[in-house]
Amino acid sequence: MGYRLKPKYFDDVLSALSKHYDIMAPALMPFETRHSAQEVVGYRKIESLKEIVVDKKTFFSPKEILFPPRETMFYFTDSKIRESEYEEKNKIILLRTCDLNGIERLKNMFLNNGDVKDNYFKRRFESTKFWLIECDDGFDSCFCASMNSNKADSYSTAIKFTEEDILVDSNDNMFSELFKSYGVEEDYKVSFIEKNKLEVKVPLSENINPAVFEHDIWQEYIKRCIACGRCNTSCISCSCFTTHDIIYDDNKRRGERRRVWAGCHLDNFSIMAGGHDYRTKNGERMRFKTMHKIYDYHKRFGKHMCVGCGRCDDVCPEYISFSKCINKLYDIIEKENDK
Amino acid sequence: MSINRKIITKNAYRITKERGKTALRVRVPGGHLPVRHFETIKLIADKYGNGSVHITTRQGFEIPDIDFKYIPEINKIIRPVLEDLELSIGVDIVELHKGYPAAGTRNIAACIGNRVCPFANYDTTDMAISIEKEVFPNHYHVKIACTGCPNDCIKAHSQDFGIIGMTEPQYDESRCISCQACVKNCKKKVTEALTFKNYSVVRDEKRCIGCGECAMKCPVGAMTRSSKKYFSVVIMGRTGKKNPRLAMPFMKWAEKDVVIQVIKNTYPFIDKYIDKSLVKEHVGYIVDRVGYKKFKDIVLDGIEFNDELEVAESINFGGYWYERNNCFEKPV
Numbered sequence: 001m002g003y004r005l006k007p008k009y010f011d012d013v014l015s016a017l018s019k020h021y022d023i024m025a026p027a028l029m030p031f032e033t034r035h036s037a038q039e040v041v042g043y044r045k046i047e048s049l050k051e052i053v054v055d056k057k058t059f060f061s062p063k064e065i066l067f068p069p070r071e072t073m074f075y076f077t078d079s080k081i082r083e084s085e086y087e088e089k090n091k092i093i094l095l096r097t098c099d100l101n102g103i104e105r106l107k108n109m110f111l112n113n114g115d116v117k118d119n120y121f122k123r124r125f126e127s128t129k130f131w132l133i134e135c136d137d138g139f140d141s142c143f144c145a146s147m148n149s150n151k152a153d154s155y156s157t158a159i160k161f162t163e164e165d166i167l168v169d170s171n172d173n174m175f176s177e178l179f180k181s182y183g184v185e186e187d188y189k190v191s192f193i194e195k196n197k198l199e200v201k202v203p204l205s206e207n208i209n210p211a212v213f214e215h216d217i218w219q220e221y222i223k224r225c226i227a228c229g230r231c232n233t234s235c236i237s238c239s240c241f242t243t244h245d246i247i248y249d250d251n252k253r254r255g256e257r258r259r260v261w262a263g264c265h266l267d268n269f270s271i272m273a274g275g276h277d278y279r280t281k282n283g284e285r286m287r288f289k290t291m292h293k294i295y296d297y298h299k300r301f302g303k304h305m306c307v308g309c310g311r312c313d314d315v316c317p318e319y320i321s322f323s324k325c326i327n328k329l330y331d332i333i334e335k336e337n338d339k
Numbered sequence: 340m341s342i343n344r345k346i347i348t349k350n351a352y353r354i355t356k357e358r359g360k361t362a363l364r365v366r367v368p369g370g371h372l373p374v375r376h377f378e379t380i381k382l383i384a385d386k387y388g389n390g391s392v393h394i395t396t397r398q399g400f401e402i403p404d405i406d407f408k409y410i411p412e413i414n415k416i417i418r419p420v421l422e423d424l425e426l427s428i429g430v431d432i433v434e435l436h437k438g439y440p441a442a443g444t445r446n447i448a449a450c451i452g453n454r455v456c457p458f459a460n461y462d463t464t465d466m467a468i469s470i471e472k473e474v475f476p477n478h479y480h481v482k483i484a485c486t487g488c489p490n491d492c493i494k495a496h497s498q499d500f501g502i503i504g505m506t507e508p509q510y511d512e513s514r515c516i517s518c519q520a521c522v523k524n525c526k527k528k529v530t531e532a533l534t535f536k537n538y539s540v541v542r543d544e545k546r547c548i549g550c551g552e553c554a555m556k557c558p559v560g561a562m563t564r565s566s567k568k569y570f571s572v573v574i575m576g577r578t579g580k581k582n583p584r585l586a587m588p589f590m591k592w593a594e595k596d597v598v599i600q601v602i603k604n605t606y607p608f609i610d611k612y613i614d615k616s617l618v619k620e621h622v623g624y625i626v627d628r629v630g631y632k633k634f635k636d637i638v639l640d641g642i643e644f645n646d647e648l649e650v651a652e653s654i655n656f657g658g659y660w661y662e663r664n665n666c667f668e669k670p671v
């Protein structure tokens with residue numbers, strides 16, 4: 001059973017919930033990044049409906065809430081180690097289907113990848129509720145349907161923002177109760193996009209052979225990619241990080257270990273001990289990313305890492321389109337296969 | 340033929356090399372205009388000129404080959420341009436049918452700014468318009484230009500006042516992924532104001548010129564732009580037949596109001612010190628004659644400074660003097 005809420009009652013729900021939760025939603029960021037007088041939509045804590053931006057895709061993905069760009073793992077002295085505390089409020093994240101799938105991908109990497117679970121991700125993940133925003137018809141660069149990420153069920157609550165009202169349907173009793181007291185019953189069930197404007201054909205894993213690593217297709221990206229790393233930092237499913245040990249200036253016997261996002265397109269990503277960088281050419285980075293997103297990860301987890309959110313297209317200053325790259329690869333591989 | 344040269348020059352018509360012919364200079368504050376005004380310019384050029392128009396370095400239009408006798412008629416035709424580009428922004432023009440009321444203070448030029456350019460730190464046209472309404476009409480010869488960032492595409496460094504956009508980088512350490520994109524870029528392209536210390540970025544405020552490159556390069560929004568906009572002002576640059584030189588830094592981290600007030604205060608300074616025995620003494624030469632100190636005292640007088648503002652203690656104007664440029668010889 002769903003509910004229909006008037007905006008002012010939805011705001012009442014938000015303020016009731018904000019006693020226990022930080023509500024994180026797509027909103028205008030309080031800063032200008034690349035260009036002056038250009039709004040940046042990202043994820044931040046909100047307090048009211050009017051702050052929520054639904055007509056634009058976010059530039060940064062919600063992954064930063066569960067996997068912050070920079071996070072202290074533990075503090076050390078020369079004899080002791082103390083894990084960083086986690087004192088943040090529980091969170092509700094309002095996000096779209098692709099991103100919820102993206103978070104499932106991150107969860108695989110952090111929690112289902114071998115025996116050791118990543119406690120830093122775990123503690124954030126376990127104190128978060130996901131509210132799914134229903135998509136009307138998506139945005140120009142979306143290709144979630146091609147990546148089987150247009151549907152999801154691991155949400156606590158589904159929301160549809162209409163011109164006048166807000167429709168909600170929650171699997172969570174506590175939320176349902178609240179919605180019930182502020183709204184009127186309505187038979188609302190989330191519906192999913194079946195088709196995007198953009199269609200991407202992903203080559204079948206079994207058809208991909210190492211010869212494609214040497215294909216000319218990567219040459220173009222060597223010339224075009226400037227290795228700015230935005231496609232990584234905006235991607236919902238990029239989960240690479242690197243760690244740094246910081247020794248405090250005022251006490252050389254103390255310090256902390258931090259982890260920060262890394263990305264295959266960023267400098268420093270593939271530098272090995274000794275300073276040898278084995279993927280210096282930017283096209284090689286593109287190849288590495290592509291293979292990881294639509295081949296390697298799938299081998300391990302049975303799903304593609306890329307969820308088709310399309311942010312890598314939106315943010316690339318060189319107008320490199322990842323969806324186009326996958327399509328090109330598909331054509332090459334299928335042609336090879338026909339021979 | 341009897342023409343009062345002074346009157347027609349102040350009306351934005353000029354004496355040309357051809358006797359009996361004049362040219363009209365149309366101002367376009369901030370270098371941006373609705374294309375409908377092209378119709379008016381076209382009409383004047385076709386009917387009274389020779390069907391052509393010159394695009395000036397100051398981003399105006401100069402319509403040549405006009406008979407003096409048509410001036411009153413043309414002034415009526417140019418009226419909608421005046422109304423739209425001057426009156427509507429707040430420029431005080433009493434007799435609209437009489438054409439431009441002055442031509443001394445030149446059109447305020449602007450690079451394309453943040454309406455288009457990815458580097459720009461502000462809306463340059465908008466700033467030019469704000470200045471125009473404060474200083475125009477005025478008969479003193481002052482050249483002003485607004486440029487979005489220190490790339491200085493409008494060549495603000497060759498003006499009496501060059502306004503350069505600045506942003507104050509805001510560093511959010513908690514978002515920084517230590518990629519050093521900002522650090523490497525500032526070192527390579529700008530002033531090496533950023534260094535990397537203990538995996539975080541440190542900005543040397545003395546070296547930083549507020550260009551905003553670091554915010555452009557940061558892939559996570561850890562280095563961002565300040566919500567407040569700042570300007571640096573370079574002064575007394577010039578070309579000319581005596582001592583061409585680049586404008587020199589006068590103020591940094593100035594707010595918009597401070598910039599405008601300084602420019603406004605320059606007019607009483609000129610009025611007080613201009614050598615009236617000369618045909619027209621440019622402000623840069625006045626500053627040379629009376630000294631930077633006097634200039635500074637007068638233009639800063641009564642201004643409410645913003646906290647971040649810094650002003651040059653002294654200025655060592657450079658450039659070269661044609662008369663001292665004697666080391667030439669015939670090539671062998």
Ligand code: SF4
Pocket residue numbers: 102231234235236237238293305306307308309310311312313322
């Ligand atoms: S690779 Fe691109 S489309 Fe795929 S999940 Fe990452 S940002 Fe989204």
Ligand code: SF4
Pocket residue numbers: 224225226227228229230231232265312315316317318319320
């Ligand atoms: S966003 Fe574009 S230019 Fe930047 S690293 Fe990715 S592909 Fe290369």
Ligand code: SF4
Pocket residue numbers: 450451452453456457458459460486487488489490491492493
């Ligand atoms: S001066 Fe800067 S802002 Fe203006 S056009 Fe040039 S690069 Fe762009």
Ligand code: SF4
Pocket residue numbers: 506508524525529530531532533542546547548549550551552553554
């Ligand atoms: S604003 Fe320009 S000069 Fe200042 S730190 Fe950034 S890149 Fe360097």
Ligand code: SF4
Pocket residue numbers: 514515516517518519520521522540556557558559560561562
């Ligand atoms: S570019 Fe951004 S993330 Fe990279 S070091 Fe600079 S501030 Fe940190």
